[in-house]
Amino acid sequence: MKRSLISIQDFSVEELQELIDTANDIIARPEAYSECCRGRKLATLFFEPSTRTRLSFEAAMLELGGSVLGFSEAQSSSAAKGESVADTAKVISCYADIIAIRHPKEGAPLVAAMNATIPVINAGDGGHNHPTQTLADLLTIHREKGRLSHLTVGVCGDLKFGRTVHSLIAALSRYEDVRFVLISPEELKLPSYVKKELLRERGIPYTQTTDLEAVMPELDILYMTRVQRERFFNEEDYLRLKDSYILTPDKLANARDDLCIMHPLPRVNEISVTIDDDPRACYFKQVLYGKYMRMALILKLLKESGSL
Ligand code: CP
Numbered sequence: 001m002k003r004s005l006i007s008i009q010d011f012s013v014e015e016l017q018e019l020i021d022t023a024n025d026i027i028a029r030p031e032a033y034s035e036c037c038r039g040r041k042l043a044t045l046f047f048e049p050s051t052r053t054r055l056s057f058e059a060a061m062l063e064l065g066g067s068v069l070g071f072s073e074a075q076s077s078s079a080a081k082g083e084s085v086a087d088t089a090k091v092i093s094c095y096a097d098i099i100a101i102r103h104p105k106e107g108a109p110l111v112a113a114m115n116a117t118i119p120v121i122n123a124g125d126g127g128h129n130h131p132t133q134t135l136a137d138l139l140t141i142h143r144e145k146g147r148l149s150h151l152t153v154g155v156c157g158d159l160k161f162g163r164t165v166h167s168l169i170a171a172l173s174r175y176e177d178v179r180f181v182l183i184s185p186e187e188l189k190l191p192s193y194v195k196k197e198l199l200r201e202r203g204i205p206y207t208q209t210t211d212l213e214a215v216m217p218e219l220d221i222l223y224m225t226r227v228q229r230e231r232f233f234n235e236e237d238y239l240r241l242k243d244s245y246i247l248t249p250d251k252l253a254n255a256r257d258d259l260c261i262m263h264p265l266p267r268v269n270e271i272s273v274t275i276d277d278d279p280r281a282c283y284f285k286q287v288l289y290g291k292y293m294r295m296a297l298i299l300k301l302l303k304e305s306g307s308l
Pocket of ligand 1: 049050051052053054124133264265266
């Protein structure tokens with residue numbers, strides 16, 4: 001049966017652990033996986049810009065011995081001539097074994113999955129979800145902290161449009177004794193539907209604040225995010241809010257020694273480059289772990305869909 005990944009909630013906690021275990025095994029024994037996808041093709045359909053997600057998917061498939069094809073902007077595909085996502089998914093099903101799709105419209109990957117005959121992976125849909133970033137985040141936290149439970153997680157910046165934050169909260173809220181500190185300007189607070197469905201209805205503790213420094217000592221994880229110019233209707237609002245939080249060494253004065261500083265990247269101003277050499281900075285490790293989790297994901301979906 002075809003298996004896709006549209007939302008991180010498509011996977012159980014047990015399946016997330018299975019992916020983490022596979023990724024750790026790939027890190028330990030990469031040669032054992034180097035031919036697993038020989039003869040299989042990944043199509044990357046990117047209707048929105050990307051560096052990490054697209055190239056890590058491509059690197060992942062190449063390191064599994066497979067091949068890649070695709071496009072990196074809507075203008076170079078027949079979407080520019082008016083082709084629908086549904087038709088594109090049907091067409092690509094004739095050429096490839098698995099699809100990774102990024103699209104500015106929320107729900108576009110779901111439409112692709114409903115029309116493709118091959119597995120579809122959501123590589124980011126508008127301000128909605130980014131489940132494979134969450135896979136990278138979970139492996140990072142697991143390797144850095146040794147657990148995914150008993151954590152105080154600060155998420156900071158654009159919590160309104162930040163799809164990485166929505167998917168991360170959806171995942172971590174299923175682990176024991178996880179508490180969230182939501183740090184944002186008033187205008188960029190976590191949407192009510194996310195708070196209701198993922199936090200309040202599950203009884204997950206959370207607090208909201210605008211003051212990053214005040215909550216710093218509480219945090220096991222600090223997940224910084226970019227204020228996303230591309231999601232704003234009004235340039236003035238973006239300019240007013242874009243530098244709401246800039247993490248500099250002085251702001252870490254009261255942080256724990258074992259704080260894990262994360263960011264899905266790209267960063268603009270949110271984390272000073274002077275923090276990059278701090279042992280607590282984990283955001284470039286996150287990039288690397290994303291490749292291993294995408295390798296584990298491709299293997300799982302191809303196996304469960306009967307293609308391996
Ligand atoms: N984190 C992330 O999604 O980065 P890209 O936009 O470069 O893919």
